[in-house]
Amino acid sequence: MDTTRQFGSSRRTFVTAGIAAGGAALAGCIGDTGSENGNGSGDGSYTVSMAPMGEMEFDAVPEDAFVTFTQYADMAVALGHGDAVSTLFAPEMSGTTMNKFYERLPGVSFDWEGLENPLENGVTKEQLYGAESDVHFLDPSYVLTTQNDWDASDIEEIADTVAPWVGSYHSGVHSEPADAYADSYEYYTLWELFEKVAAVFQERERYEALRGVYEDTLSRIESDLPPEDERPTVARVTLGDGVFYSYHLNTPGFWQAETRPLGARDALADVEWSGDWGTVSYETMLEADPDVVLHLWGITSSYAIGDIRQRLESHAAGSELAAVQNDRVVASGMRYQGPIMNLFQLEMTAKQLYPEQFGTWPGYESGQPYPEIPEDERLFDRERVANVVSGAATDGQ
Known part of the structure; x- marks a missing residue:
């Protein structure tokens, strides 16, 4: 042919x-x-x-x-072209996760059903x-x-x-x-x-308007960060079968777009791996003993954060982790994040790491939308974003 x-x-x-x-x-x-x-x-x-x-x-x-990957679908939605998306990696996981965030944006949603991987x-x-x-x-x-x-x-x-x-x-x-x-x-x-x-x-105007929201959010976060020596140690991992799939916090790349701006101390900074991610043992995690565990993919349908905590609590070494003992094992987002997801994940992670500066993280219940945040504790304006996405406003106001 x-x-x-x-x-x-x-x-x-x-x-x-x-x-x-x-x-x-x-x-x-x-x-x-x-x-x-x-x-x-x-x-x-x-x-x-x-x-x-x-x-x-x-x-x-x-x-x-x-x-x-999901970042491109999120970008299409952000630009008012979500209907153009005809395929998607892991559509059920990706689509439901996107909509967990969009639930907090009036009039914004993504129809993922029927898309092929x-x-x-x-x-x-x-x-x-x-x-x-x-x-x-x-x-x-x-x-x-x-x-x-x-x-x-x-x-x-x-x-x-x-x-x-x-x-x-x-x-x-x-x-x-x-x-x-x-x-x-x-x-x-x-x-x-x-x-x-x-x-x-x-869609240059939509891009510039959303970029304005991001820059305002970033400026607010950076201005309120505590001194470096007062920031927690953090491990960004996904719990597997007897190991933790590990990621760094502050290295270059858009997979770290919601952690790098927060400047926390990476508990695994000295652990090296050759691939896009690594694996570390319970022993290594216990040696690092992070103040906070950010469980990547924890907000997706692939993991239930309550089950993750239970597995760690029932493990001899896992139960000794300070983050487990202090109830600071939290559901983190997706590394495949577009601009809308990035705004929410920045807000979420800022609250998880620095509650005194950015307000308490209310926690995430598996299967539910992104939690409702009191208006005076939000780090970005939901209506402003929704208006840009819907085309009601592209001036960033």
Whole structure:
């Protein structure tokens, strides 16, 4: 079957900066005038520049988005394009978690039911040709590093004949990209990545308005942080079968977007691992003995925080942890967070770590929405965010 001929005549147009087979993609030029902000060329088309894909040209705002990780779905919702999301990683877990936050934003919700998990059986060219999406929110470097039957020429083929790739997986923890992009990869913060997605959807005003909320929230948090020597020691982990899957707090990358700004002392700072996350034993945790345990994924449907506490309390070493004894094992959020999720997770984590400065965290009951916070103790304005998402206001006021 001539797939290029069959699917190449769709309404989507994409111009790549050229990914040579076996070579590197041309680096996105952040300083290019107009490209990275999605400026038009006068005929309805517009370009977005981003590493490692280079310069991409769209002939229309995407209406059907192949979405992988949750941050891109959250970004689409934030920009008023949630209906464009046609696939989602672990849809039930991701979708219900997103809606736990959105419950506190009047008029905002996400319809995840019926979405397929695009990563469940691996990524194939046949899958992408069949989906005929307008954009693929997936880092091509992720594809090359996780799928054995892909090479750079396959990436170029899909970009040329179906739709662009838009993503930056390795920005999560600044991990190494595929060899094909070794000289062209750039790392983006969460909000820089959101800016690129906003350019794809041509939603600059919404992006700037939400960025304003974030900057106000960040400024408020930073101004009230206690001195460093008065901050708690914290372990950011997920309890597994006899081990803890571990993550750092203050290292670069958007997986730490809700912990790094809070500047707590990382109880596992001296523990190293080679992958995107590590594993530590109960013995190592007991040696570190953190004041607070942030249980990553604890707010998702995959874990019940009450069960986690019970498992730790019933374990000989776990029961000795100061965080367990002082009831400071708390449900944390998702590392795959977009801008809306980031605002809530910043607020949540600030209260969990610094209740004297930011108000007491009311706790989280598994399966329930994000808890209601008294209006005078909220770290950002819910109505302001909801109005931006709904399009009622894009001036950040």
